[in-house]
Amino acid sequence: MRYAHEVGKVRAAEQALMARLPEGTLMRRAAAGLASACARLLPHVYGARVVLLVGGGDNGGDALYAGARLARRGAAVEAVLASAKAHPGGLAELRAAGGRVVNDAERALDTADLVIDGLTGIGGAGGLREPYAALARRTAHVEGVVVACDVPSGVDAGSGRVDGAAVRADFTVTFGTYKPGLLIDPGAAHCGVIELVDIGLGRDLPDPDVVSPWPEDLGVPRPEPESDKYRRGVVGVLAGSERFTGAAVLSVGGAVHGGAGMVRFASAARPVELIRQRWPEAVTTVIDPRPSALERIGRVQAWVVGPGLGTDRGAETLIEAVLRTKLPVLVDADGLTVLSRRRDLLYREAPTVLTPHAGELARLLGGGVTREEIEARRLEFVRRAATELAATVLLKGSTTLIAEEDRPVRVNPTGTPWLATAGTGDVLSGLAGALLAAGMSAIDAATAGAYLHGLAARIAAGDPIDPAPGLEAPISAYDVVTALPAAFRTLA
Numbered sequence: 001m002r003y004a005h006e007v008g009k010v011r012a013a014e015q016a017l018m019a020r021l022p023e024g025t026l027m028r029r030a031a032a033g034l035a036s037a038c039a040r041l042l043p044h045v046y047g048a049r050v051v052l053l054v055g056g057g058d059n060g061g062d063a064l065y066a067g068a069r070l071a072r073r074g075a076a077v078e079a080v081l082a083s084a085k086a087h088p089g090g091l092a093e094l095r096a097a098g099g100r101v102v103n104d105a106e107r108a109l110d111t112a113d114l115v116i117d118g119l120t121g122i123g124g125a126g127g128l129r130e131p132y133a134a135l136a137r138r139t140a141h142v143e144g145v146v147v148a149c150d151v152p153s154g155v156d157a158g159s160g161r162v163d164g165a166a167v168r169a170d171f172t173v174t175f176g177t178y179k180p181g182l183l184i185d186p187g188a189a190h191c192g193v194i195e196l197v198d199i200g201l202g203r204d205l206p207d208p209d210v211v212s213p214w215p216e217d218l219g220v221p222r223p224e225p226e227s228d229k230y231r232r233g234v235v236g237v238l239a240g241s242e243r244f245t246g247a248a249v250l251s252v253g254g255a256v257h258g259g260a261g262m263v264r265f266a267s268a269a270r271p272v273e274l275i276r277q278r279w280p281e282a283v284t285t286v287i288d289p290r291p292s293a294l295e296r297i298g299r300v301q302a303w304v305v306g307p308g309l310g311t312d313r314g315a316e317t318l319i320e321a322v323l324r325t326k327l328p329v330l331v332d333a334d335g336l337t338v339l340s341r342r343r344d345l346l347y348r349e350a351p352t353v354l355t356p357h358a359g360e361l362a363r364l365l366g367g368g369v370t371r372e373e374i375e376a377r378r379l380e381f382v383r384r385a386a387t388e389l390a391a392t393v394l395l396k397g398s399t400t401l402i403a404e405e406d407r408p409v410r411v412n413p414t415g416t417p418w419l420a421t422a423g424t425g426d427v428l429s430g431l432a433g434a435l436l437a438a439g440m441s442a443i444d445a446a447t448a449g450a451y452l453h454g455l456a457a458r459i460a461a462g463d464p465i466d467p468a469p470g471l472e473a474p475i476s477a478y479d480v481v482t483a484l485p486a487a488f489r490t491l492a
């Protein structure tokens, strides 16, 4: 896992450690890590042109000390000061190493091989003011490599919020621990490649607030030699209606390729007929929306309910029946709309996974919360939703977040803008439902589901590892289903 801590906790850990160390040690460790990362990015340090953008706080101090180290190795280092209060010790060290302060930022940036962004770090608050904002904007036209010190300036370190101008870095060198804003969009999209420099905070850091899994953290079960279809998990999918059939096909597709031992599908006659043709491996039942309907479907280990189900009384009856069972339930799409008028159904003992996008979550939370507010403050709202709705909440979006009360929020690292197309959410519901049925906990099933779903979309679009703009192609939700086996194979 990559671990991220909120800014207050980073500062507390830094203070605790600083109290045991000679003054200035931490800044020197940070600067040494930053300088060595920069040296690795340059073909030659000797003779390289390095420009430092220096704000009035310790982030600027880090940049100045790192610049001094590069100057001592023969780089031509110029500092552009955005504030009259630049770190005095760092400034003196840079000058002593042969670096200089310049006023013509345009000229310096135009000829730079490498730019260190030391405008603001964890102390940045609100949108960048001038002249910070103009300097941050100007980095977009730099031909050299842009390296952000700790956090790309203009990105809110705690949340990833960007309000106005922000540096778009090729590389971010962050200190001690990740900050949530480096992992969550829009901030994450400003970081480029992130390198974590250990400055010794280790034992002073509390439990993380946000984590992002590596593939080996996912714990997706593999069938054992003695596995049968029941041990691998039977997932029940209640989706589709006479009017909406496509969502059911995609959700069952996600479940079939999500590793379920068996998929039981129940719905109205038309979607059932379609599933029989499309997914002959699913066991189907035509049901009426009655409270006793589930009895006819047979044994399952987890339910998926909602995609294309409609929002009428019949849909509500089925959702109520499913949520009254003692089994894990994943509710998506229309199911979420129904729940926004029946929140009472959420208070149950077995795990519930909700998979809303920001608009659906706004309806679920009620109280005048808007989609825009959620999109701007995703971390805050996903946490709030997990507590208020007593559920595991997977908030879809440019970075999918997964929250459960009293646990670090999970950030999915595999998202791609190509996923923003109709029907992909239905695939995720079946996939995560299959993982729930396989016995994964709610948060682990949601995390692994989001990971595999994003990776399948990347594979379908053309380049799973390093999406090169222009080489990818638009995908359909069905392509995501088809690419799921390839996504699973990457975990082997």
Ligand SMILES: NC(=O)C1=CN([C@@H]2O[C@H](COP(=O)(O)OP(=O)(O)OC[C@H]3O[C@@H](n4cnc5c(N)ncnc54)[C@H](O)[C@@H]3O)[C@@H](O)[C@H]2O)[C@@H](O)CC1
Pocket: 011, 014, 015, 018, 026, 027, 028, 030, 031, 055, 056, 057, 058, 059, 060, 062, 083, 119, 120, 121, 122, 123, 124, 125, 126, 127, 128, 129, 130, 132, 149, 150, 151, 175, 199
């Ligand atoms: N505290 C520590 O022990 C360590 C801190 N380190 C560095 O120190 C940084 C934090 O330093 P600070 O707390 O001094 O804060 P920053 O340097 O991140 O930011 C504060 C400075 O930015 C200006 N500023 C804030 N918001 C602004 C805005 N919206 N527009 C324009 N200017 C704005 C402030 O006026 C102030 O000059 C970390 O990100 C890291 O780079 C590292 O040296 C490691 C050790």
Ligand SMILES: [K+]
Pocket: 059, 117, 118, 119, 120, 121, 148, 149, 150, 151, 152, 153
């Ligand atoms: K910075």
